[in-house]
Amino acid sequence: MSSSKKIRVLVAKPGLDGHDRGAKIVARALRDAGMEVIYTGLRQTPEMIVRAALDEGVHCIGLSILSGAHNALFPRVMELLKEEGIDDVLVVGGGIIPEDDIPELKKAGIAAIFGPGTPLDEIIEYIKANVKL
Amino acid sequence: MKDSSKLRGLVNKWEDEAVATTVKRFPEREKKFETISGLPVNRLYTPLDLEELDYEKDLGFPGQYPFTRGVQPTGYRGRFWTMRQYSGFATARETNERFHFLLEQGQTGLSIAFDLPTQIGYDSDDVLAQGEVGKVGVAIDSLSDMEVLFEGIPLDKVSTSMTINAPASVLLAMYIAVAVKQGVSMDRLRGTIQNDILKEYVARGTYIFPPKPSMRLITDIFKFCSEKMPLWNTISISGYHIREAGSTAVQEVAFTLADGIAYVQAAIDAGLDVDDFASRLSFFFGSHSDFLEEICKFRAARRLWARIMRERFKAKNDDSCRMRFHTQTAGCTLTAQQPDNNVVRVTLQALQAVLGGTQSLHTNSRDEALSLPTEQSVQIALRTQQIIAHESGVGDTIDPLAGSYYIEALTNKIEESAVAYIEKIDAMGGAPTSIENGFIQREISEAAYQFQKSVDESRRVVVGVNKFTVEEESKFDYLRVNPKAEKEQVKELKKVRLARDEEKVKKTLDHLHTVAKSDENLMPPIIDAVKVYATLGEICGILRDVFGEYKAPDIL
Amino acid sequence: MSVSELVNGVLSGKRRELARLISLIENEDPEAAEVLSRLYKNTGKAHVIGITGPPGSGKSSLVTKLTAELRKRNKTIGVVCVDPSSPFTGGALLGDRIRMQEHTLDKDVYVRSMGTRGHLGGLARATSDAVRAIDAFGKDIIFVETVGAGQAEVEIIEIAQTIIVTDVPGSGDDIQAIKAGIMEIADIFVVNKKDLPGADRKVTEINAMLDIDPIERAWRPPVLLTNGRTGEGVLEVIEKIQAHLQFLKESGLLEQKGLQRSRDELHDLMRYKLTRELYQKLEGRPEYEAAIKKIAARKEDPYTVAERLIAEFLFSESR
Ligand code: B12
Numbered sequence A: 001m002s003s004s005k006k007i008r009v010l011v012a013k014p015g016l017d018g019h020d021r022g023a024k025i026v027a028r029a030l031r032d033a034g035m036e037v038i039y040t041g042l043r044q045t046p047e048m049i050v051r052a053a054l055d056e057g058v059h060c061i062g063l064s065i066l067s068g069a070h071n072a073l074f075p076r077v078m079e080l081l082k083e084e085g086i087d088d089v090l091v092v093g094g095g096i097i098p099e100d101d102i103p104e105l106k107k108a109g110i111a112a113i114f115g116p117g118t119p120l121d122e123i124i125e126y127i128k129a130n131v132k133l
Numbered sequence B: 001m002k003d004s005s006k007l008r009g010l011v012n013k014w015e016d017e018a019v020a021t022t023v024k025r026f027p028e029r030e031k032k033f034e035t036i037s038g039l040p041v042n043r044l045y046t047p048l049d050l051e052e053l054d055y056e057k058d059l060g061f062p063g064q065y066p067f068t069r070g071v072q073p074t075g076y077r078g079r080f081w082t083m084r085q086y087s088g089f090a091t092a093r094e095t096n097e098r099f100h101f102l103l104e105q106g107q108t109g110l111s112i113a114f115d116l117p118t119q120i121g122y123d124s125d126d127v128l129a130q131g132e133v134g135k136v137g138v139a140i141d142s143l144s145d146m147e148v149l150f151e152g153i154p155l156d157k158v159s160t161s162m163t164i165n166a167p168a169s170v171l172l173a174m175y176i177a178v179a180v181k182q183g184v185s186m187d188r189l190r191g192t193i194q195n196d197i198l199k200e201y202v203a204r205g206t207y208i209f210p211p212k213p214s215m216r217l218i219t220d221i222f223k224f225c226s227e228k229m230p231l232w233n234t235i236s237i238s239g240y241h242i243r244e245a246g247s248t249a250v251q252e253v254a255f256t257l258a259d260g261i262a263y264v265q266a267a268i269d270a271g272l273d274v275d276d277f278a279s280r281l282s283f284f285f286g287s288h289s290d291f292l293e294e295i296c297k298f299r300a301a302r303r304l305w306a307r308i309m310r311e312r313f314k315a316k317n318d319d320s321c322r323m324r325f326h327t328q329t330a331g332c333t334l335t336a337q338q339p340d341n342n343v344v345r346v347t348l349q350a351l352q353a354v355l356g357g358t359q360s361l362h363t364n365s366r367d368e369a370l371s372l373p374t375e376q377s378v379q380i381a382l383r384t385q386q387i388i389a390h391e392s393g394v395g396d397t398i399d400p401l402a403g404s405y406y407i408e409a410l411t412n413k414i415e416e417s418a419v420a421y422i423e424k425i426d427a428m429g430g431a432p433t434s435i436e437n438g439f440i441q442r443e444i445s446e447a448a449y450q451f452q453k454s455v456d457e458s459r460r461v462v463v464g465v466n467k468f469t470v471e472e473e474s475k476f477d478y479l480r481v482n483p484k485a486e487k488e489q490v491k492e493l494k495k496v497r498l499a500r501d502e503e504k505v506k507k508t509l510d511h512l513h514t515v516a517k518s519d520e521n522l523m524p525p526i527i528d529a530v531k532v533y534a535t536l537g538e539i540c541g542i543l544r545d546v547f548g549e550y551k552a553p554d555i556l
Numbered sequence C: 001m002s003v004s005e006l007v008n009g010v011l012s013g014k015r016r017e018l019a020r021l022i023s024l025i026e027n028e029d030p031e032a033a034e035v036l037s038r039l040y041k042n043t044g045k046a047h048v049i050g051i052t053g054p055p056g057s058g059k060s061s062l063v064t065k066l067t068a069e070l071r072k073r074n075k076t077i078g079v080v081c082v083d084p085s086s087p088f089t090g091g092a093l094l095g096d097r098i099r100m101q102e103h104t105l106d107k108d109v110y111v112r113s114m115g116t117r118g119h120l121g122g123l124a125r126a127t128s129d130a131v132r133a134i135d136a137f138g139k140d141i142i143f144v145e146t147v148g149a150g151q152a153e154v155e156i157i158e159i160a161q162t163i164i165v166t167d168v169p170g171s172g173d174d175i176q177a178i179k180a181g182i183m184e185i186a187d188i189f190v191v192n193k194k195d196l197p198g199a200d201r202k203v204t205e206i207n208a209m210l211d212i213d214p215i216e217r218a219w220r221p222p223v224l225l226t227n228g229r230t231g232e233g234v235l236e237v238i239e240k241i242q243a244h245l246q247f248l249k250e251s252g253l254l255e256q257k258g259l260q261r262s263r264d265e266l267h268d269l270m271r272y273k274l275t276r277e278l279y280q281k282l283e284g285r286p287e288y289e290a291a292i293k294k295i296a297a298r299k300e301d302p303y304t305v306a307e308r309l310i311a312e313f314l315f316s317e318s319r
């Protein structure tokens, strides 16, 4: 009788970037894969994202940036999560992230980066396989 | 009548006999053929599909109402389209170098890409600008940057397009001020500001103010330019971003023209006469991957706009009905996988735009899905246009595809379908209302999602992505924007703030505040403020105070 | 996190513990019941305000504006917003939070979105307990935004002391919706989007309907006009919210509602637990499966079998 656990995901657009086509598509795809998705809308500061993630008790944060500000903003999100003592949330990123930047971002704690052309199923499978419920 | 029934008989016979036997042995690739936008595509088009077509009324002549065949009486026989590569990154100094490079390579107009803080009205030293300065465009904080940006570029010779919307007045004011310093008066300036806020709300995201004051900023520019800048395009009503956000071709035409209707209405409501400003409106479309559909789209958009201006707005002057547009090839069709393939895509898309009669063109670079373009990539992109212009011969006769059964039938179909959308939007109360209630955003999102699914499910092939892939992608040496740009820019800004006359800055900003609260035209006080080096952030800050900030409905 | 960590965390105002507890509640984790039972004595202090009405009528916008105003008065705020889950995939897009951005960084505001996860009636099954958790967390006022799917969303009456029903100018259709059951539960009507044409007429229509309503009311629901974007009219809404609470207290209705709520809750809880217990015992047992087959074959009747199974399994000590 008890309903099964649901994966909750926050899809967020940090910074001033207005490219939301990908983020919205990913949000819908995750919804259609049975997850509960909270989309923040544009122009979020890392502080807002972390607070939303905290309050909503999400299992995964999906960050989307196509405007090149990822090196400043992604690690900032990770830092704030740490400050809040949150270490059990899976953080993934997507958008236009140059190859050279990926190692540093992973070091900062971003679990995976999905670039242009990634099939939605790949993202769904990755999240399902890697969230801690 | 008799003729057509005979032809109908022949067509049926062909279908029943020749086609039927062939299909039995060699089935067609698909059950149903559709354009990329989902419009049905028949096996064959014949004169039967054009029975209703009235040459004079529906096609007419180039340079004449309804402009289906183009806006120039001599097409490209007089002059080719303007080759205008959108560019800008890091500081004004670095972008100025790129401009010089492009002009040396034979580019015929400039097109400025600003960074996001500039587009959203923040100075480079604003906390919200951190990490974003100079990343995806050039950072402009004050007139001082604008002076550097145009160093060595004579503004009476070149035409400049600026992709700037919410703070369009500020950048236009800076441009005027630079020109004046060069000794060029504003009535001689040629160029375009995008200045199209409605599509920012639905598809592009660099809005600042709520709709009402935004519309006022726009109509103030219309008024100012109709008196002082007769050669300036006061707006570029853009479908490009709508399309890139995922819309279909029909939606691109419909939503863009619906926005256009809203601007014209706003200007009329602000007391302007339609024939005083309408000839300075310009448009901007994408050139996506369905070759024939796109050509038809351009032709349909031109005809529909002409009809709207004449029939709805009673424009007397033909020039008011003449849709001139810029085109950019569709970035969203370009792939990170096997980036050299993008050169081919761009070639086809550029050709479509030319066959569709564009006035200016940006060709995307092969590294579109990787980074801002390298110098080498942008050179190939520019060469692509030059090859089409100078080698292919397609510009030697006007609107060469006209009269093709399919082209005319599809042109009709697109116009018809766009009209249906516009009627729906009208019934809701016009574009601003249908944006406010999320109708337009939802339509675009839905189309974008469906498209993505069709690719994911391999119902649509994207070469190199879901078919014809390679095991290992070869390395591409993409552009890395100078990581010190932000620091340098902030330092420059500090210098400007120290060097200027604070007294004057304060006075002009106070005056701007007063005017913003009244209903006087905002252009003159903004020009006064930029001249004394008030920054973009300061000016937009004043306007933010008075107008408030827009909160997007963010429709999913 | 252990039960006591959660209890202490929530009581000492730690958001992370509160968020975790609500997740446990949503997942129907047995631990949640333990925590809630230990928090119970610390609840019952918040003023819970339900807000219901047609989709897009401005519920979230109003909650945001009400929150802004109440924050000026130093009230701490909790918000629970419920959106529909897809009956096919179980997924949900929880979109109300987007409207509440301006309070994201305010530590005295806690916003939580939830999907209905198949529950009908305008709320999620977890909503009631989530509200309780936020109550224990110490928020003064808790808004509960229902799904807004237009059906009778009357379940809110069980958890809220004050219910705001929103509507917008135009379409006479929603009047029908109001008639269909929402009418009775409204303590305050808000006609939002007063900037759109027809707002005054809508107020008149609702008032007219209240005039002919046969139910006797000690509290006549006021009908107010607001603009959810600018916050116009929000002060009046707050005034009426306070007046309504005052009325509930003075009339003794608050106490009465509390008693009724405890009665209903105990009743529901027992019924739920019993059924679940029974199921857990029966599911998969050969006797159970055999009985089902016999019923289908018309060899036995379900009435008798039900009686027998309940007697056999529920009241026997063994499994
Ligand atoms: C479409 C587009 C636009 C549209 C955006 C419409 C919209 N509402 O989204 C428009 C035309 C408005 C636009 C504008 C601009 N653009 Co643009 N745009 C693109 C383009 C062509 C495609 C992006 C896209 O939507 N692809 C389709 C979607 C489905 O793919 P996606 O977003 O990549 O998402 C996939 C993955 O990345 C990943 N993913 C993405 N997000 C997330 C999130 C999560 C949680 C996960 C798990 C995965 C994930 O999964 C998705 C599915 O595969 C790219 C180039 C390209 N081909 O990628 C340039 C591009 C991103 N734009 C660029 C630029 C510079 C701009 C501008 C800033 C230009 C300017 N100076 O004005 C403007 C301003 C926009 C703004 N406000 O921020 C640059 C960025 C350069 C950089 N980062 O170094 C690019 C790379 C083009 C280029 N080479 O110059 N753009």
Ligand SMILES: Nc1nc2c(ncn2[C@@H]2O[C@H](COP(=O)(O)OP(=O)(O)OP(=O)(O)O)[C@@H](O)[C@H]2O)c(=O)[nH]1
Residues within 6 Å of the ligand: B436, B437, B553, C053, C054, C055, C056, C057, C058, C059, C060, C061, C062, C096, C099, C147, C148, C192, C193, C194, C195, C196, C226, C227, C228, C229, C230
């Ligand atoms: N014109 C106008 N628009 C408003 C007003 N209040 C809210 N809106 C807009 O109406 C839309 C819906 O508002 P929400 O607050 O999300 O409505 P809701 O009832 O919470 O919607 P759901 O949760 O989806 O049922 C948004 O675009 C708001 O900006 C108002 O007073 N006037």
Ligand SMILES: [Mg+2]
Residues within 6 Å of the ligand: C059, C060, C061, C081, C095, C096, C145
């Ligand atoms: Mg809502």
